[in-house]
Amino acid sequence: MATQKRQRKKTGRQARQQAMAAARRRQSRRRTLIVTVVVVAIVALVAGLTGTFSNSSKNASPSVSCPKANGSSPRTTTFPKAPPNCIDASKTYTAAMKTSQGDLTITLDPKIAPKTVNNFVFLSRYHFYDGVTFHRIVPDFVIQGGDPKGDGTGGPGYTVPDELPQQGQYKLGSVVMANTGQPNSGGSQFFVITGQEGVKLPPQYSLFGQVTAGMDTVQKIAALGVQGAPNGAPKEKVTIDSVTIQES
Numbered sequence: 001m002a003t004q005k006r007q008r009k010k011t012g013r014q015a016r017q018q019a020m021a022a023a024r025r026r027q028s029r030r031r032t033l034i035v036t037v038v039v040v041a042i043v044a045l046v047a048g049l050t051g052t053f054s055n056s057s058k059n060a061s062p063s064v065s066c067p068k069a070n071g072s073s074p075r076t077t078t079f080p081k082a083p084p085n086c087i088d089a090s091k092t093y094t095a096a097m098k099t100s101q102g103d104l105t106i107t108l109d110p111k112i113a114p115k116t117v118n119n120f121v122f123l124s125r126y127h128f129y130d131g132v133t134f135h136r137i138v139p140d141f142v143i144q145g146g147d148p149k150g151d152g153t154g155g156p157g158y159t160v161p162d163e164l165p166q167q168g169q170y171k172l173g174s175v176v177m178a179n180t181g182q183p184n185s186g187g188s189q190f191f192v193i194t195g196q197e198g199v200k201l202p203p204q205y206s207l208f209g210q211v212t213a214g215m216d217t218v219q220k221i222a223a224l225g226v227q228g229a230p231n232g233a234p235k236e237k238v239t240i241d242s243v244t245i246q247e248s
Contacts (some may be wrong), residue, residue: 065085071245076127082160105212140194147230158187190208
């Protein structure tokens with residue numbers, strides 16, 4: 001009987017040991033599963049963050065490069081940000097503008113308005129102005145163009161800082177950057193002063209050039225203005241066919 005009792009105890013101990021071993025194995029498998037899940041989650045998170053950063057990099061505003069000086073860059077009318085410096089302020093720049101009413105030449109002045117001249121050269125060499133109209137023509141005041149929308153609300157997608165002249169510097173044939181009425185809000189629109197009302201403007205617009213040839217064309221365009229017309233709409237459409245920049 002004693003031998004049977006000892007055998008039962010031994011069998012019981014073995015059963016308990018086996019149960020404990022099985023429990024330890026189950027616990028080990030659970031730990032392994034938890035660690036695996038955590039590692040997979042961390043890997044997925046890192047991959048997601050990497051993808052986010054990668055996509056953010058891809059979706060960031062692309063860089064804006066200077067157009068080719070020979071005029072061979074493709075026409076572009078919208079830019080993600082203002083241009084880098086693309087001119088040499090020590091050089092002389094002229095703009096030969098062909099319009100549906102004739103030609104004119106603008107001598108640009110990078111010494112008094114380097115950022116504004118740079119902007120005009122940049123846009124011209126990207127053929128931004130090709131086909132754009134003089135949408136606002138007010139007698140004895142200005143002819144205004146450079147809006148790709150043609151209604152006075154358009155621009156290149158960015159603004160440029162003011163480079164304001166002194167009082168009394170505007171004169172007939174001055175080429176001036178238009179703005180929205182707020183500081184540093186110029187873009188692509190510009191105007192040419194055609195009359196004394198323009199000469200009297202307060203110095204709130206960047207002066208960056210002067211018509212040095214073709215004032216007869218300017219006055220021909222000005223003659224298409226209608227006094228009191230809504231938004232200065234001319235009686236005939238006037239188009240800028242091209243602007244070619246020369247430097248020396």
